[in-house]
Amino acid sequence: MVAKVLNVGVMSRQDYVRRTIAIAKGEYIPSPDEPKIWFESLKSMAQVLSDENQVLLDVIIRHKPASLTELEQLAHRKKPNLSRTLKTLERYGVVELRKQSGKLIPTVKATDFRVQFGLHHGNAA
Template structure:
């Protein structure tokens, strides 16, 4: 389960989203669906600890957040915040079942695409 994510400057991303909204640009099927404005931002979301958590979820398939907290050794409150963040990027689904939430890893591996405009040097004329 591999997700393709992209790194693109915020200004370029905003312009891209405006073009898509206006119908001037159509996203390609192989383009990343999740974009970060920097490698640092991607690194915070996809830390070693979070990737390990995703893989643990995929392997152990916990049925509840409490079960995942026990498996991972993390506090439930901390785990909840992390899973909500990972869910906001589409890396985790949090399915409500009665009074419980079933966490499911949707991706365990990541391919990072860096836009050519990242890190480019602009020189004054």
């Protein structure tokens, strides 16, 4: 399997808002290699990319479940917990949930993560 790299960044909400406003005003133009996905803290990133969630991603990659019910059995996790986790992973661009024949089919979109963080992020801060 070819690694799919997702660029993610860590930036405080305040800096993120400033950056977004600067982009909207045309005062800051992000470079193409800058992250599109931002976390508020290393802690929030660690929660999304936890060991438990990495195991879940591995199960999806290896078994290619055709539904959440199948994934529930493979991962030994209850559907409400699984659904919440997958929606969070989808929001961050890590998985994709496709609806097919009334079933949600999870697909892993990112297997490797390049993280950018620091005290200052370009001219937008």
